[in-house]
Amino acid sequence: MSLHDDAVLVLKGYEGQDDLRQVYLDHLATHPDGLWKACGDGHITASALVIDPSRGQVLLTLHKKLRMWLQMGGHCEPVDETLAGAALREGAEESGIAGLTLLPGGPVRLDRHHTPCAWHLDVQYAAVAPDGAVEAISDESLDLRWFPYAEVADVADESVVRLLEATRARL
Numbered sequence: 001m002s003l004h005d006d007a008v009l010v011l012k013g014y015e016g017q018d019d020l021r022q023v024y025l026d027h028l029a030t031h032p033d034g035l036w037k038a039c040g041d042g043h044i045t046a047s048a049l050v051i052d053p054s055r056g057q058v059l060l061t062l063h064k065k066l067r068m069w070l071q072m073g074g075h076c077e078p079v080d081e082t083l084a085g086a087a088l089r090e091g092a093e094e095s096g097i098a099g100l101t102l103l104p105g106g107p108v109r110l111d112r113h114h115t116p117c118a119w120h121l122d123v124q125y126a127a128v129a130p131d132g133a134v135e136a137i138s139d140e141s142l143d144l145r146w147f148p149y150a151e152v153a154d155v156a157d158e159s160v161v162r163l164l165e166a167t168r169a170r171l
Helices: 003-013 018-030 083-095 149-155 158-170
Strands: 043-052 057-063 072-075 109-114 119-128 141-148
Touching: 003 018, 003 083, 003 119, 018 043, 018 109, 018 119, 043 083, 043 158, 057 083, 057 149, 072 083, 072 119, 083 119, 083 141, 109 158, 119 158, 141 149, 149 158
Parallel strands: 043 119
Antiparallel strands: 043 057, 043 072, 057 141, 109 119
16 A cells, blocks of 8 residues: 555544545645655645653654744655654654654644645644653754643644644543
């Protein structure tokens, strides 16, 4: 199965955000290259909110280009076989944490936002950090920091706050 086919199946199975979900499905139906950065009309991206439920904390990255506190995530790559795998890869690369595990149940949220490169149709997952995880800043980050759940709204935008709320509801 191709990544495109996986994305369609994941989105068809996603419950909630029906109008936005349909935008994603329509995009994939009309853009065979709709998962790749080269698609100028926008592209599907995958992200993972890294959490440590035992400590009530979330790991955010200060994105180098956008200069905003965000969850880990980004563009799909040819090595990705599934959207979940892309989110997990991005989470591990940007957090430096090995052994992340996605919360069961598929994506937690969808979020469409404009970036300097194009529209991102982000498929958002949540990843649990293993006990004793130690983060390491990647080349894509200016900083990486654990925040208590209650402090996320003070540093991040509404999309990250909504993602955290949806993640906590699934826990």
